[in-house]
Amino acid sequence: MSRTVTLALVDADGVPLGSLPPYDVPEPWWQEVASVVTEARRRHHLDVAVLRLLAADRPEPPGGHLTYLAQVAERPAVPLSPPTFDLSEEPLRAAWARPGGPARSLAWAAGELRRIGRPVTGVAQQRTWNLSAIWRLDGEWGSAWLKQVPLFFRHEAAVLRRLAASGVTPTLLAADDSGRMLLDHVPGEDRYAADVDERAAITADHHVLQVRAAADVAGLVADGVPDRRGPALAGWIRTMLAPHDVSAVAGLLADLDDRLDQVRRCGLPDTLVHGDLHPGNVRGDGRRRVVIDWGDAFVGHPAFDLLRLTETLDPAAAGRLAAEWAARWRADVPGCDPERAVALLRPVAPLRMAAVYAMFLAGIEPSEHPFHVHDVPACLDAAVATLVSID
The missing domain is CATH 3.30.200.20 (Phosphorylase Kinase; domain 1)
Incomplete structure (x- = not known):
């Protein structure tokens, strides 16, 4: 799968100049623009800075025909189609x-x-x-x-x-x-294809980090890291999901405070949570693994990272990693009940992700909504599918 792109050009003052003829680029993922820039240079000897997505011919990624706004230093020599794109001001537009x-x-x-x-x-x-x-x-x-x-x-x-x-x-x-x-620069490659053994090593490394961070949660919150501990998490989820249809998870939302209180009584400490710990957010070169993209980080329960890292594994492999994770926490926090915490949080994890995507939609301009608009209902469906009643 590839993309067809049209670049709508503006100058440094934002004056519309017109659009380049469409061309294809190999990567289907809408946010990747290196090949868009390279192909504009190859085809038209034109240096562009891609600013944002203007329009797409399909409701969500990947692929399709995309129109991007791009800036150039001067009007290009190549013929342009007349400018018809909307450049209205938008208060949520990124800098x-x-x-x-x-x-x-x-x-x-x-x-x-x-x-x-x-x-x-x-x-x-x-x-x-x-x-x-x-x-x-x-x-x-x-x-x-x-x-x-x-x-x-x-x-x-x-x-x-x-x-x-x-x-x-x-x-x-x-x-x-x-x-x-x-x-x-971090050498290596993103570990999207990490197998269960590599994910087990990632989980072990991350445990060491989270044990250390558990002693520093007050400093993290003071530094502006979002506080998603217990009642704060429940309140934030409800606030973010309020504009959306949550009828399918109404029962889970109603019982959320009780469920999170039961999680608290399992005895694991709150700590720094990466928030999106899938293998693609780990970069390695065979000697060192580095966890990248900490924008989703928050202070909360460590099981959220375990659930994210294992969500695409088969049940046996996921169970192995969960058992090893639980054994580490039980060794470091005697008397805790990691397995019960994971069971209680299993439906909360996709519910939290639905709230994350709702936060994105509330904070970005409408032309960018196709990146995320289907993620909220998909995560709500996942929460229903994994719902486990409180004992």
Whole structure:
């Protein structure tokens, strides 16, 4: 599967110029724009900065015909179709999705790298969508990554600072209060294809991190990491899901406080939770594994990360990892009941994910909704499918 893309062009002041002829790119995933930029350069000798998605011919990813807004430094020589795209102002628009936004962020990143003795000789745009904009910055010293996230992910930099000594997170070179982060390059590849043994190793590494972080939850919350402990989690889930049809999970929502109180009585400590610990958010090179993308992190129950990491495994493999996870917690917290905590939280995990996607939809502009609009009902259906009654 591939994509067909049309680039609607604006200049640095946001003045519409027109659209390039459509062309195909190999990756079907809408947020990946490296090949979009490369193909515009190859076909039209044109350097573009992709700003945001304008329209799609299908209701959700992947593939299809996409129209993106892109900025150019000057009007291109190639003939353009007349501009017909809507450039109305949108209060939820990300800073990097506005004309001039990428240039300002790249200037900040280049300045920070120059300050630490790493002059930049080249940049390449990798991704842009409602959850992040990512650029690679290169020099004779190697590569670094500019990552810019929305305000609801702004605590990622605080998490990386707190975990800097752990050795299992990217090195944060610089950050500001607008969601910009400059990250050192992590060798290796994203571990989407991790088998059960590799996931077991990830789980073991993550346990060490969570035991240490359990002593620092007050500092994490003070740094702005969302507090999703017990009643706070229940209240946040209800608030986020209020605009959506939750009739299928009405019983689960009604009993949520009681269920979470029973989880508390299982005796495991609240700690730092990654929030999206699937293998693709682990990067490795055979010598070192690094957990990336901490924007979903919160302070809460450690079982949420176990459930995310095992959700695509068959029951026997998932059961093995859960048993090993439970044995570690029982050794570190004598008298706790990890198995019961997992059973109680199993339907809460997809319910929480539904609330996460609802938060995204509430915080992004409407043209970006196709990225997530079907995720809320899908997660609610998963919560119903995994619902286990309280004993």
